[in-house]
Amino acid sequence: MNGTNRMADEKEREFLRQYQPEEYAPISITVDAIVVGVAKDTADNYRKLDRQSLNILLVKREHYPYKGCYSLPGGFVGEKETLEDTLKRVLSDKTGLSDIYSEQLYTFGSVERDPRMRIVSCAYISLVDISRTSITGAQWFGIEDICNMELAFDHNQMIEEALKRLRGKINYTDIVFHMMPAEFTISELQEVYELILGKKLLPAAFRRTIGEKLEDTGKMTSNVGHRPSRIFRYKEPPQDR
């Protein structure tokens, strides 16, 4: 019921011809990507399993400001680019990644967050299976290490928010599977849940609930120094909502 005739009438077209964008505040917009993946850190003991850890992709800044510091991969939004387009371009140029699961996280707009000028940044969280992707130009860092690093701009805070988002969504969505390899054991999957939630889970309960989403590949692990484990795959297309 829009009586106010959309399809821009003559007066509106005239207004748009006169419009001077330059009069408005010179604020730029960037997109930053928090790319999260799970790495395996080989165990010290032949009996033990490889421990996993949450990792995030960082790039070393080659220009001022924060030259030499690590930062999240990011870049300016072009005039004819959507936020998602910018994200894709940034991921491709700065990390070599394409076609990975991403969702918008939060927009950071404090006035002094960039020393150059006023820049508002829209942060995205992306999840990847490290084993299926190769990275160029960026480097994986464990979140433990990142906590002790001072990243450029407000990027430490962005990572904080990303981890909160993961914790918040893990129990009612299937987002974790974006970070898992094609095939995995239930113990490996459980460890990832534990890393994100920051607490131990009960194996029996975990198997019960997660079991419905998994499909047995028929394969087993071998040479693990203890009882071998069934290998599973994710049954359905991930549920992200």
Next chain:
Amino acid sequence: MNGTNRMADEKEREFLRQYQPEEYAPISITVDAIVVGVAKDTADNYRKLDRQSLNILLVKREHYPYKGCYSLPGGFVGEKETLEDTLKRVLSDKTGLSDIYSEQLYTFGSVERDPRMRIVSCAYISLVDISRTSITGAQWFGIEDICNMELAFDHNQMIEEALKRLRGKINYTDIVFHMMPAEFTISELQEVYELILGKKLLPAAFRRTIGEKLEDTGKMTSNVGHRPSRIFRYKEPPQDR
């Protein structure tokens, strides 16, 4: 462990002096507010209760583009303004509201969303108790009506997202209470839950779970044409996470 001496060294200061913001894409940023409240629509029958509805604040656009159309209250982010500052200013100027609960919703960045120029908009959702606030310059519309209206820009889509956010958070936070009057009956509260979730709830179960968060005022409703109801208030400061 930031070896790269923050506190901008001489070279970095030099870089910043030379920096020309004008070279970058002329994109503007706006903030739009989806202000949600619960209205009471008086019943037709003396025996029946007033039915409630979800309402959203809209303003009539006085300038091009979309002159004469309704839109969400919004405005440009100033060069020295955080997103939250802009939100406060916009709410105050266009609706007369201040000190209301707000959270960032989503940033909309499609290229053609504004005919004037490239404008990225950061949308916030705000929740108010209609009975405690008076509005100036804006007007309440029921969501049913809004579904049949064509709002300016992508504002219909923003409202869609806002309602999704409410549905998503209502069961694990106490956000509803931001929309409730100081005192209310459990039936009224249940109706608001039902409006947001779009389905009927079982009274017994609802009372059980919500009861813990409420405190009896000792008062009762009167002249309602049927059994009177206890009147409650919210016990604790709202949990928003």
Next chain:
DNA sequence: CTAATAGTGTCTATTAGACAGTATGTT
């Protein structure tokens, strides 16, 4: 055999769903 992990069975506690049944105002 032992260390280390895999996997099952079962009891209990908590919570949600269903629904009948009782209570109490106004006209």
Next chain:
DNA sequence: AACATACTGTCTAATAGACACTATTAG
């Protein structure tokens, strides 16, 4: 009395937590 809503009780189903117990491999 009858209408409309308020409120309680209780049975059942589903789910999560706890934990003991059994199974299986490499060395």
